[in-house]
Amino acid sequence: MTALVRAASLLGLALIWQVAALVVHSDVLPGPLAVLAALNAHTLSGELPYHLAITLARVAASFLLAMAIGTAAGIVMGRYRKLDLVLDGALVLGLNIPALVTIILCYVWFGLNDVAAVLAVALNKIPTVIVMVREGARAVDPKLLAVAQAYRVPRWVTLRQVFLPQLYPYLMGAARSGLALIWKIVLVVELLGRSNGVGFQLHVYYQFFDISSILAYTLAFAAVVLLVEALVMRPLEKRLTRWRT
Numbered sequence: 001m002t003a004l005v006r007a008a009s010l011l012g013l014a015l016i017w018q019v020a021a022l023v024v025h026s027d028v029l030p031g032p033l034a035v036l037a038a039l040n041a042h043t044l045s046g047e048l049p050y051h052l053a054i055t056l057a058r059v060a061a062s063f064l065l066a067m068a069i070g071t072a073a074g075i076v077m078g079r080y081r082k083l084d085l086v087l088d089g090a091l092v093l094g095l096n097i098p099a100l101v102t103i104i105l106c107y108v109w110f111g112l113n114d115v116a117a118v119l120a121v122a123l124n125k126i127p128t129v130i131v132m133v134r135e136g137a138r139a140v141d142p143k144l145l146a147v148a149q150a151y152r153v154p155r156w157v158t159l160r161q162v163f164l165p166q167l168y169p170y171l172m173g174a175a176r177s178g179l180a181l182i183w184k185i186v187l188v189v190e191l192l193g194r195s196n197g198v199g200f201q202l203h204v205y206y207q208f209f210d211i212s213s214i215l216a217y218t219l220a221f222a223a224v225v226l227l228v229e230a231l232v233m234r235p236l237e238k239r240l241t242r243w244r245t
Contacts, residue, residue, distance in 0.1 A: 030212045039216035047201075048220055055198040056224065058114065058186050059179075062121035066178055069122070070129025071171065077130065078137025094127035103189050112193045121185045128181065129174045136170025168240040176233060183225060 014032050021031035030038075042048035077084040077091075103120040110116035140163055148158040190199025198217055205213040 027209075028211060030215065034212050035215045035219060038212040039219055042213065042216055043220075048217065051197055051201050051217075052220055052224065054196050055186060055190065055221070058118055058121070058190070058197065059182055061118045062125070062182050062186065063175075063178055065118065065122040066125035066129055066182070067171075067175060070126045070174065070178075071133050073126070074130040074133025074174075075137045075167075078134040078140075084134070091127055091130055094123075095131070099124045099185050099188065103185075103192055107193045114194075117186075117189045117194055120189055121182055124185050125178050125181055129178060132170050132174040132177070133167070136167045139170075140166045165240075172233070172237045172240065179225075179228065179233070183221070 018031050021029050039048070073087075077087055099120075102123050106116040106120035106123070110119065144162050144166075148162050153162070186197070187199035187202065190197035191203045194200050198221055201217055202214055205211075205217070
């Protein structure tokens with residue numbers, strides 16, 4: 001039932017799009033059929049799969065790096081008050097530095113390469129992960145940890161079966177918001193300093209005023225985002241939080 005509702009919602013958006021294209025009747029807003037034709041042409045040529053795969057690889061690398069560093073730092077800051085006070089100023093600074101500044105500096109310092117691109121994206125996301133995980137670490141029930149300590153439960157078992165389960169909702173929140181942010185920043189990174197990827201292609205088609213191709217790449221990218229949400233994020237969230245039901 002939920003899937004049908006989502007499908008009906010997407011179909012409704014497509015109908016609104018078609019009506020708007022008919023009303024405007026301009027190359028500025030091509031209809032869904034024209035965009036699907038462009039999507040098919042770019043897919044058959046192999047161009048779209050190539051650039052989409054490169055972008056997804058950068059997204060995956062940036063996401064894993066940001067989640068690993070952000071989770072570790074967030075747990076430590078949430079559990080150790082003095083360390084949290086020492087690092088809080090740097091965290092606030094990281095949260096408020098514009099993404100564009102970070103991207104430019106990484107390209108200047110490390111060169112126009114994938115290492116700089118991935119690092120720039122990860123640096124923009126790490127502070128947000130830290131904040132969410134830190135709040136989760138603070139919310140962990142100390143009584144449960146005290147019980148585990150009283151029964152001399154090994155630290156690894158305590159971490160896996162007592163501490164992390166209480167942290168999972170915060171981790172999933174950080175992961176979801178992280179992906180939403182990383183998808184967007186990767187495109188900006190590619191537009192500014194890479195010679196491949198979806199962001200680079202969007203810049204090329206913008207220069208040629210090829211709106212159909214721009215929307216075709218956007219649809220392909222959006223389809224991947226929806227698939228990741230439906231096939232990865234939701235099942236993972238249900239599995240990790242099923243102990244609460």
